[in-house]
Amino acid sequence: MNNHGRILATTALAAVLTACAGTAAHTTTTIPIINCGKQSQFPAPAQRMFVNDGNLVSMVLALGAQDQVAAVSSIQRDAGTLRAHYGADIVDSLKSVAPEYPSRETVLANRPDVMIAGWSYGYDEASKLTPASLQKDGIAAYVLTESCRRVDGAAARGTVDPWTALRTDLTDLGTITGHPDRAAELTADLDHRLTALAAAPKPARTPTVFLFDSGTDTIYSSGRYGAPQAILEAAGARNILDDVDDTWTKVSWERLAAADPDAIMFVDYPGQSYAQKVDLLRSKPGINGLRAVRDSRFFNLPYALWTSGPLNIDAAEQIRAQLEAWNLVPASGLTPRADDAVR
Numbered sequence: 001m002n003n004h005g006r007i008l009a010t011t012a013l014a015a016v017l018t019a020c021a022g023t024a025a026h027t028t029t030t031i032p033i034i035n036c037g038k039q040s041q042f043p044a045p046a047q048r049m050f051v052n053d054g055n056l057v058s059m060v061l062a063l064g065a066q067d068q069v070a071a072v073s074s075i076q077r078d079a080g081t082l083r084a085h086y087g088a089d090i091v092d093s094l095k096s097v098a099p100e101y102p103s104r105e106t107v108l109a110n111r112p113d114v115m116i117a118g119w120s121y122g123y124d125e126a127s128k129l130t131p132a133s134l135q136k137d138g139i140a141a142y143v144l145t146e147s148c149r150r151v152d153g154a155a156a157r158g159t160v161d162p163w164t165a166l167r168t169d170l171t172d173l174g175t176i177t178g179h180p181d182r183a184a185e186l187t188a189d190l191d192h193r194l195t196a197l198a199a200a201p202k203p204a205r206t207p208t209v210f211l212f213d214s215g216t217d218t219i220y221s222s223g224r225y226g227a228p229q230a231i232l233e234a235a236g237a238r239n240i241l242d243d244v245d246d247t248w249t250k251v252s253w254e255r256l257a258a259a260d261p262d263a264i265m266f267v268d269y270p271g272q273s274y275a276q277k278v279d280l281l282r283s284k285p286g287i288n289g290l291r292a293v294r295d296s297r298f299f300n301l302p303y304a305l306w307t308s309g310p311l312n313i314d315a316a317e318q319i320r321a322q323l324e325a326w327n328l329v330p331a332s333g334l335t336p337r338a339d340d341a342v343r
Contacts, residue, residue: 054078118144158225
């Protein structure tokens with residue numbers, strides 16, 4: 001090769017290396033996010049997210065970031081709800097790799113740059129699928145704010161009120177996905193709808209509601225840090241577990257009996273059907289005489305509406321309408337945007 005050829009080859013190689021370096025610099029750009037009180041670095045924007053659980057998937061879809069999702073898990077129970085809100089074509093195009101919580105191996109096999117999950121929403125010490133373990137493999141891990149622990153390693157979850165937790169996640173994920181404007185639109189819409197609910201007429205006595213997730217020897221329900229607390233308050237009701245400093249937790253049947261709530265609401269998902277839950281309430285001594293059971297004041301909404309996510313405001317609007325139908329709160333003239341009740 002003559003000198004002219006060597007010069008051309010060297011120039012071409014330099015151009016390729018420069019282009020590659022520019023690409024690498026772009027793909028390795030990170031941004032700091034404070035999540036659960038700790039600052040971590042996230043890709044800006046994320047390109048291959050692994051998202052677990054329907055409520056977290058709903059956040060990503062609401063942001064319009066579905067093309068940046070490499071894989072999802074635990075969405076079968078919410079697939080119908082997600083299709084109704086975000087479109088069947090979008091939901092069905094997602095790569096679902098596990099019907100329930102994924103293993104660490106499944107997550108790694110999909111080569112994500114970010115995983116989005118939460119404590120009891122996918123992250124689990126026993127399976128070694130934790131933010132710390134993923135970070136060792138170069139995967140940034142975002143933790144659902146509602147599930148943040150007040151003390152590292154403690155069982156109790158919840159550090160801020162549920163609406164603040166949701167706004168935080170929408171804003172953070174908007175930044176991580178490169179959709180901050182859409183995140184701002186979502187939080188503004190949330191605040192607008194909450195203002196409308198807050199302006200609705202108040203009853204002389206605030207109706208009480210018990211949330212029934214599932215029940216055996218104890219009942220799984222939700223305390224003041226869980227999304228149901230915010231949903232019920234916005235709808236004009238009081239969560240009878242508003243004195244429990246946790247998100248999702250177990251309580252005794254005696255707690256339900258002592259409260260004698262005006263209504264009982266259910267989380268609809270596989271494992272224990274709505275009919276089975278109602279039959280259980282109607283057959284249990286000391287429970288079958290409660291006002292809500294006696295008057296059949298039952299309301300059943302999908303899992304994705306009760307767990308922290310953008311569909312929480314839809315749940316609040318629908319519950320307000322149901323409370324009005326039961327004459328537990330005055331008519332407001334508000335019309336829910338959606339009808340997700342499972343009958």
